Amino acid sequence: MKEFIRNNKITYNLMSFTAFKSLIIFSMLLEGPCSYDDIINYFENHEFLREKISIDTIRVYINSLKRAGCNITKTKRVDGGKFVLLSHPLELTINNDQIKIISKIYKTISKTVEIEELILLEKFLRKIGKNTKNNEFRQTLDKISLLSGLDTDLLDELMNCCKSKKQIILKYNSPHSGHTDMEIICDKLGFENGKLYIYGTSLDYSQAVYLLVNRIIKIKEINLNKTKNIKIKEIKVKFELKADIQEVQLKENEKLISIHNNKIILEAKSSNKFALKQRILSFGSQCKVIEPEIFKKEIISTLQKMRAEY
Numbered sequence: 001m002k003e004f005i006r007n008n009k010i011t012y013n014l015m016s017f018t019a020f021k022s023l024i025i026f027s028m029l030l031e032g033p034c035s036y037d038d039i040i041n042y043f044e045n046h047e048f049l050r051e052k053i054s055i056d057t058i059r060v061y062i063n064s065l066k067r068a069g070c071n072i073t074k075t076k077r078v079d080g081g082k083f084v085l086l087s088h089p090l091e092l093t094i095n096n097d098q099i100k101i102i103s104k105i106y107k108t109i110s111k112t113v114e115i116e117e118l119i120l121l122e123k124f125l126r127k128i129g130k131n132t133k134n135n136e137f138r139q140t141l142d143k144i145s146l147l148s149g150l151d152t153d154l155l156d157e158l159m160n161c162c163k164s165k166k167q168i169i170l171k172y173n174s175p176h177s178g179h180t181d182m183e184i185i186c187d188k189l190g191f192e193n194g195k196l197y198i199y200g201t202s203l204d205y206s207q208a209v210y211l212l213v214n215r216i217i218k219i220k221e222i223n224l225n226k227t228k229n230i231k232i233k234e235i236k237v238k239f240e241l242k243a244d245i246q247e248v249q250l251k252e253n254e255k256l257i258s259i260h261n262n263k264i265i266l267e268a269k270s271s272n273k274f275a276l277k278q279r280i281l282s283f284g285s286q287c288k289v290i291e292p293e294i295f296k297k298e299i300i301s302t303l304q305k306m307r308a309e310y
Helices: 002-007 017-031 036-044 055-067 096-110 115-130 135-144 152-163 273-282 293-309
Strands: 071-074 083-087 167-174 178-192 195-202 207-212 216-223 235-242 254-260 263-270 287-291
Touching: 017 036, 017 055, 017 083, 036 055, 055 071, 096 115, 096 135, 115 135, 115 152, 152 178, 152 195, 152 216, 178 207, 178 216, 207 273, 235 273, 263 273, 273 287, 273 293, 287 293
Parallel strands: none
Antiparallel strands: 071 083, 167 178, 167 216, 178 195, 195 207, 235 263, 235 287, 254 263
16 A cells, blocks of 8 residues: 555556456356457556566466356357356346336436536436346336437437537438438427427528437538538417416417416417427417417417318
């Protein structure tokens, strides 16, 4: 310890070789099967060791791991002659009662945390799932996860773009036009009805947009010279709801006008007409558009088309 404090360096004198090298091989086997050559190359390029070890020495460390309780087998030469770690005494075990508790905790936490924190939680639970042989845990996580099936690396990229309000070109799998390029100025990531969206401003349509993250294939380009003076025309809609105000969760673009006899008057502003229509239709028969008249007619037309289809 005195040597380490004085020099701030790890030297041979500070190591228990058998334990240290055995742990290195153990960590390699945790990642996947390893051959003699894999282990030899790793030791030669190790930050502290940088030495060539023999096959006989590797056998000593493998036997040490076996005596410590590791179940290690070796594939045939035609299959690469690799060591495979089947099980070990440090293996994480999770029973069904613990899975229920973790599931309950996840559902509670996911309702309040920021997207960035949710991604960290997701990565942590996925790492646990990778290191336990209980398939029930991984299956449960797939069912409850709000990020199930999403590329966490892509999420990290999108989040960074939102923080800096970057202008990017996305390759997007549109339900109407298939694979297409979309240029947007990023605003934020958020959930809507249990699905993750990216919100921003579309440079193609000069309006606010929200895109399903699970339809984003990749970020093709980040435009360092952000487009200026984008003219966005907003629509202002006033509508009436027959509901208890306590049961209505207002969005950022909505404000309360009045409440009278269980009738709530709200006003919403948005440049995205489609989003406004979706919001109005989500309330069903409890909602009535007051103004503008042209928007009211479009809602009526949409409802008539829906009725004709059903």
